[in-house]
Amino acid sequence: MIKPKGRLIIIGGCVDKGSFTSGPEENTPQNLKFFEKGILKRMITESLNGDHSKIEIITTASSIPKEVGEEYIDAFKQLGITDAQVLDIRTREEANDPANIERLRKADIVMFTGGDQLRLTSIFGGTQFHHLLLERYENEHFVISGTSAGAAASSNNMIYQGSSTEALLKGEVKITGGLGFINNVIIDTHFVRRGRIGRLMYACASNPINLGIGLGEDTGLLIKDGHSMEAIGSGLVILVDGTHMRHTNITDVQMGEPVSIENLAVNVLSFGDKFDLKTKTMNFHDIIKTAEAE
Template sequence: MLTNKGTLIPIGGNEDKGTEENEQYTLEFIDEGILYHVVREAGGSDAKIVVIPTASSIPVEVGENYLEAFSTLGCENVTVLDIRSKADSEKQESIDLITSANCIMFSGGDQSKITDKIGGTKIHEIIRHRYKNEKGFVVAGTSAGAMMMSQEMIAGGSATESFIKGAVNMYKGLSLIPGLIIDTHFIKRGRFGRISEAVAKFPKLIGIGLAEDTGMIIKNNKCRVIGSGMVIIFDGRRIKHNNHKILSPGTPMSLTNMRTHILSNGDSFHIDKKKVKVLAIEAPFI
C-alpha cells in the first residue's frame, strides 16, 4: 500500500463540541477534545478550515455548530461550504476553498449524500490528490463524514438483525482509504453485526468500529486512537469458515477465526502490518 502524505481523522459521531458551561469541561475540550486534535494536525488555530455539512438534513444549523466549536478553539479562519448538488461541487468558489484549505471537515448525516453530490466531481479529485501528496493536509469527518472515507462504504443496514445476511447495505465511498471499512456510533447502536457482514463480504479489508466521541488519526498507514471511547478492529484475513457467499438473504451467517482488537485512547493499529500497539497500563491518559 502506498503511503499518503496527508492525514485522515475519522470520528465515530457525537464528538464533544465544547458546549457545556462548566469551566473545567471547557478546558478539557480545548486541551484534549477530538476537534482540538483536528486543529493541531491541521497546523494550529491559524489553519484554514472548511466545514462541509452536505450529509446533514439541517446543514445550516450544523455549520453554525462547527463555527462555534472551532471558535472556542481559537480558530477564526473557518468557512462553511454548503454543497447541495453536484453542480455546487464544480463551482469555482468551491474549488478555490478546497484548494486553499488546510483541513476539510465533513459533518454527520447520510453518507450517501456525500458520495452522490461530491463523488466524481472536481473537488473530490482535489481532495484525493491533496491527501495523497500534501503533508499536513487534513480530511476529518464525523459519523457519515467518516464512513464515506472508505472505498467499500456502509450505506445503511439493520443493527437489530445482527449477523444476518443482508443486514448491511454497501455503496461506493470516496476511496480516500480503500483498505478500511468504517462504521460509527458503533457501541451505542450495536453495529457489530453489520460490520461483521461487511468484512465477510470483503475479507481482505479491515473493519473499523468507532464509538461516539472517539476517532483515529491516520498518518503513514498508522491509526492512533483519540477521544473518550473505544475502537474495535475487525480483521478477517484469517477467517477459516465464511458462508456469506452461499447464503440466502435473511439467513444467519457463520464466521470463524475473525480476529478482533479493542483499542482506546493512545493505542494504535498499523494498516499494512496489521499490528496493534497498546499503551502500557501505567502510561498517562493522552
C-alpha cells in the same frame, strides 16, 4: 494509492441522530453537543498552520446544514480558530464550481459533518472537488476529517444501510463505494451505543481484505501515511479482522437467512493505542510513562 502525506481523522460522532437518518433531525438544538472537543483540538494540532488554520466545514451530508455548521464554527472558536467557514454543497454542479474548488485549494483542514453518507458519495463522487481532495491528501500536509456519515464515507467501501439487530442475515447490510481516502477498511460509526458489531462482521465476512473499524461516540482514529492509526478521544475503537477467517456460509445461504462466520479476530483500542494497517499489529499506549513524562 501512494503513501499519502496528509492526515485523515475519522470520528464516531456525538450527535444523537448520526448516520443513516432519512428525515429531519428532531430536537436538533438539544442534541448538538460537541463532546469531541479533544478530537477537534487534535485536528488543529495536526494541521500545518495550527491555530492559524483555515477550516472548511462541509455540511453536505446533513439535512440541517445551517444549524450544524453554526455549532461547529462555535466549537472551533472556543479552540481559538477564527477562520472556520461552512461550505454547504448541495449539488454536483456546486461540487464543480470554480469558486468552491478555490476555497478547497486554500483550506488547511476540511471537515465532513454527519448526516447521510449517500449524500456525500452521490454529490461529490468523481467531481473536481473530489479529485482535488484526493490530490491534496496524497501530496500535501493536508487534514481531512469526517464525523459520523463523514467518517463512514472516507473509505473505498462504505456501509450505507443495515439494521443492527438483523445485520447477520444475508443481504441486510448494504455496501457501496465511498470517497476512497483510505483503502482496505470499512468504517461504522456510533458503534458501541448502537450495537453495530454485527454489521462489521458481515462486511468483513463478505470481503475479508477490509479491516472493519467501529468508532464509538467521541472517539476517533488519526491515520497517518495511509496505514498508521492512533486512537483519540474518550471512547473505544473496535477493529474486526477477517484476514484469518477460516469459513463462512455467506455464499451458500438464501437471502434473509443467518450467516455463520468462523475465526474473525477482534481488537479493542482506547486512547493512545496504535494499530498498523499493513502489519496488523497493535501497540498499547503506556499510561504510566505518559504520566511520568508530564
